[in-house]
Amino acid sequence: MLHQIEGAQAIAHAVAMCRPKVVCAYPITPQTHIVEKLGEMVHAGEVENCAFINVESEMAALSVAIGSQASGVRSYTATSSQGLLYMMEAVYNASGMQLPIVMTLGNRTIGAPLNIWNDHSDAMSARDAGWLMLFAETNQEALDLHIQAFKIAETVGCPVMVCVDGFILTHAYEGVDLPTQDAVDEFLPPYNPDVRLDISNPCAMGMMVSPEYFTEVKYLAHLRQQNALKIIDQTAKQFAQKFGRESGGLVRYYGDPNADTVIVAMGSVIGTVKDVIDELNAAGGKFAILTIVSYRPLPVEEIRAALSNAKRVIVLEKAFALGRGGVLAQEVELALMPFSGEFLSVIAGIGGRPITRTLLRQFFTQETYPEKTTFLGLNHKVVDIMSRME
Amino acid sequence: MSLTVGDRLNKAEEAVQARVKRHNSLTSGHRACQGCGEALAARCALDAAYNATGGKIVVVNATGCLEVFTTPYPDNAWGVPWLHSLFGNAPAVATGAAAAFAARGDHEMRVIAQGGDGGTTDIGMGCLSGMFERNDDVLYICYNNEAYMNTGVQRSSSTPALSRTATTFPIKQYMGNDPMSGKCVPKIAMAHGIPYVATATIGDIRDFERKVVKAIHMRGARYIEVYSPCPLGWGSQPCDTVRLARLVVRCGLYPLFEAENGKISSVTKIENLIPVEDYLRPQKRFAHLFGKNADPEHIKVIQKIADANIEEYNLTGGC
Numbered sequence: 001m002l003h004q005i006e007g008a009q010a011i012a013h014a015v016a017m018c019r020p021k022v023v024c025a026y027p028i029t030p031q032t033h034i035v036e037k038l039g040e041m042v043h044a045g046e047v048e049n050c051a052f053i054n055v056e057s058e059m060a061a062l063s064v065a066i067g068s069q070a071s072g073v074r075s076y077t078a079t080s081s082q083g084l085l086y087m088m089e090a091v092y093n094a095s096g097m098q099l100p101i102v103m104t105l106g107n108r109t110i111g112a113p114l115n116i117w118n119d120h121s122d123a124m125s126a127r128d129a130g131w132l133m134l135f136a137e138t139n140q141e142a143l144d145l146h147i148q149a150f151k152i153a154e155t156v157g158c159p160v161m162v163c164v165d166g167f168i169l170t171h172a173y174e175g176v177d178l179p180t181q182d183a184v185d186e187f188l189p190p191y192n193p194d195v196r197l198d199i200s201n202p203c204a205m206g207m208m209v210s211p212e213y214f215t216e217v218k219y220l221a222h223l224r225q226q227n228a229l230k231i232i233d234q235t236a237k238q239f240a241q242k243f244g245r246e247s248g249g250l251v252r253y254y255g256d257p258n259a260d261t262v263i264v265a266m267g268s269v270i271g272t273v274k275d276v277i278d279e280l281n282a283a284g285g286k287f288a289i290l291t292i293v294s295y296r297p298l299p300v301e302e303i304r305a306a307l308s309n310a311k312r313v314i315v316l317e318k319a320f321a322l323g324r325g326g327v328l329a330q331e332v333e334l335a336l337m338p339f340s341g342e343f344l345s346v347i348a349g350i351g352g353r354p355i356t357r358t359l360l361r362q363f364f365t366q367e368t369y370p371e372k373t374t375f376l377g378l379n380h381k382v383v384d385i386m387s388r389m390e
Numbered sequence: 391m392s393l394t395v396g397d398r399l400n401k402a403e404e405a406v407q408a409r410v411k412r413h414n415s416l417t418s419g420h421r422a423c424q425g426c427g428e429a430l431a432a433r434c435a436l437d438a439a440y441n442a443t444g445g446k447i448v449v450v451n452a453t454g455c456l457e458v459f460t461t462p463y464p465d466n467a468w469g470v471p472w473l474h475s476l477f478g479n480a481p482a483v484a485t486g487a488a489a490a491f492a493a494r495g496d497h498e499m500r501v502i503a504q505g506g507d508g509g510t511t512d513i514g515m516g517c518l519s520g521m522f523e524r525n526d527d528v529l530y531i532c533y534n535n536e537a538y539m540n541t542g543v544q545r546s547s548s549t550p551a552l553s554r555t556a557t558t559f560p561i562k563q564y565m566g567n568d569p570m571s572g573k574c575v576p577k578i579a580m581a582h583g584i585p586y587v588a589t590a591t592i593g594d595i596r597d598f599e600r601k602v603v604k605a606i607h608m609r610g611a612r613y614i615e616v617y618s619p620c621p622l623g624w625g626s627q628p629c630d631t632v633r634l635a636r637l638v639v640r641c642g643l644y645p646l647f648e649a650e651n652g653k654i655s656s657v658t659k660i661e662n663l664i665p666v667e668d669y670l671r672p673q674k675r676f677a678h679l680f681g682k683n684a685d686p687e688h689i690k691v692i693q694k695i696a697d698a699n700i701e702e703y704n705l706t707g708g709c
């Protein structure tokens with residue numbers, strides 16, 4: 001049955017149905033509504049045997065989750081932007097200790113300058129932190145990905161960050177299908193890890209590892225991530241079987257199967273891009289979009305397979321590395337090498353700037369591209385004024 | 391009264407450490423320096439807690455000497471379930487562990503968090519205060535050796551007045567750590583109104599064990615700070631570790647007390663008061679106060695701190 005609810009609430013319902021035992025909360029826009037709703041549900045007794053802990057910082061939020069997950073219970077927290085940076089030491093720690101925590105990242109840019117709106121800078125700051133990172137396109141997918149995330153995390157032995165565009169998804173009211181508790185219980189078995197803080201089998205977790213073992217530890221972690229590609233794909237298939245809809249997985253291809261131009265993107269912007277592609281293809285164009293759902297691990301083979309026949313690849317992303325350019329663009333370009341077609345990088349929607357159909361249509365249909373990297377919708381007048389003031 | 395751990399004559403007062411069948415929560419073979427006060431304190435605390443709970447303890451450790459010298463992979467010196475996460479988050483990790491055991495319906499399990507003074511009074515302060523304020527069910531033990539030892543003896547907010555550390559090195563007019571700096575974390579803990587706060591030393595192991603046992607049987611947030619000399623960082627003899635832990639109490643620089651729900655409930659009186667000089671002299675970290683160019687005024691500064699403690703806690707007077 002469809003429920004007309006806010007994205008944040010959809011996520012909260014999904015998390016609650018996964019029966020976490022510890023939920024940690026610290027406010028930061030645009031994630032806050034998720035933990036507010038979860039708090040309400042826990043306090044109303046709707047989540048069995050679950051502790052809702054109001055902590056004093058994001059560092060504490062993820063640290064509490066580390067402690068509870070290591071003690072053998074399913075644990076959840078959510079954050080955004082500055083909050084992710086504030087907890088970053090614990091982000092690396094959770095993955096290093098193979099703790100399958102699930103965290104929602106309500107994507108928001110990073111200051112300075114202070115800005116609370118959406119882009120993917122926060123997610124990119126954690127791209128090498130050892131977490132699996134999944135990007136949701138819609139509220140329905142955000143909900144579904146959380147249910148899959150617990151299963152993936154616990155199967156792989158690695159934390160999962162579910163990236164959900166701030167405001168665009170977290171604050172949007174959309175019809176979502178809430179699965180039944182029974183169905184979720186059948187899909188996601190109770191969490192029962194082999195290794196945990198346990199007096200019947202005392203072990204030390206988080207030891208100091210010297211150079212003679214460190215490379216091996218990290219190599220094994222890398223293999224686990226590679227193996228996660230299979231698990232993410234399998235889990236999406238199991239999910240589709242159980243719940244009757246496609247959500248998650250590694251990548252999705254949409255549009256002309258023999259497209260000349262393939263756009264690559266992640267998150268909520270996909271919907272807008274699809275609309276533009278539909279228009280252009282209806283008018284005789286040959287366009288398609290490759291959605292990357294799993295950013296970590298990056299499905300390099302799938303990306304190569306989907307793009308290698310394209311004449312032009314445009315990576316559209318909401319983040320960039322100052323002094324270098326698009327982040328996803330670098331990764332996709334590397335995956336494609338050697339690539340004989342044209343490769344373009346578009347930075348768009350940063351700090352919450354709307355990505356409109358008009359802007360996209362104009363860009364996709366340009367005759368030539370003078371620059372390899374384009375800042376979509378850049379206002380040159382403002383740039384001139386600001387640079388004169390500097 | 392004898393203060394030795396080996397007093398086996400009086401069974402009722404026998405320390406857990408004196409028992410042949412103590413658990414050895416921290417077993418031999420670890421890599422601490424000779425005479426490490428922290429190693430001694432940790433074993434005493436955890437053995438006492440282990441004994442009192444029938445082994446129902448798990449331990450969360452902050453980064454620091456205690457963590458590094460006990461768990462160089464693949465060796466593990468701990469005889470209890472043990473977790474190290476980061477330098478500044480041990481109280482929060484312990485909160486999570488406590489919440490997890492409660493959620494699992496395991497209400498007998500006790501969670502102990504432990505760290506050095508740097509991990510506790512400096513970088514861990516935010517998480518510690520949060521854990522106190524929520525009254526989370528954790529016993530936190532701070533092994534106070536008055537500096538960042540693991541990184542090579544730098545100043546912490548627990549470093550004493552005029553002490554030499556690698557970052558408060560006396561030179562020319564500069565006489566070492568600023569006497570106006572530092573904070574009293576037991577008092578900060580008390581201000582949170584938590585059920586139990588205590589200070590202890592490894593110079594009186596039965597008193598320390600008694601405090602640990604008392605704390606482990608309570609619920610909610612509990613804090614014990616144990617003074618733990620560090621021969622390497624202090625430039626003291628390994629054989630003087632226990633002696634220094636007694637001298638610091640006798641000169642008034644380290645008041646021993648307990649507080650319940652924010653109010654002092656017991657204070658250990660000083661039996662034979664000594665001048666601070668007797669405590670300072672065996673330690674190279676205070677050597678500059680006794681050298682050729684030393685100014686007696688500096689020792690007076692430290693004596694004043696001791697005198698103020700004696701007055702504040704009524705350390706020498708009647709009850």
Ligand SMILES: Cc1ncc(C[n+]2csc(CCOP(=O)(O)OP(=O)(O)O)c2C)c(N)n1
Pocket residue numbers: 089428453454455456477478505506507508509510533535537538539540541546
């Ligand atoms: C975030 C962070 N900053 C700095 C360090 C480096 N560091 C590791 S242990 C340590 C000193 C520990 O001092 P203390 O807590 O007093 O414990 P001790 O070694 O003295 O027992 C420092 C500074 C770290 N591990 N993490």
Ligand code: SF4
Pocket residue numbers: 421422423424425426427428429455456459535539540619620621622623
């Ligand atoms: S440096 Fe000090 S605290 Fe560290 S192991 Fe040596 S004696 Fe113990």
Ligand SMILES: [Mg+2]
Pocket residue numbers: 506507508533534535536537538539
């Ligand atoms: Mg220290």
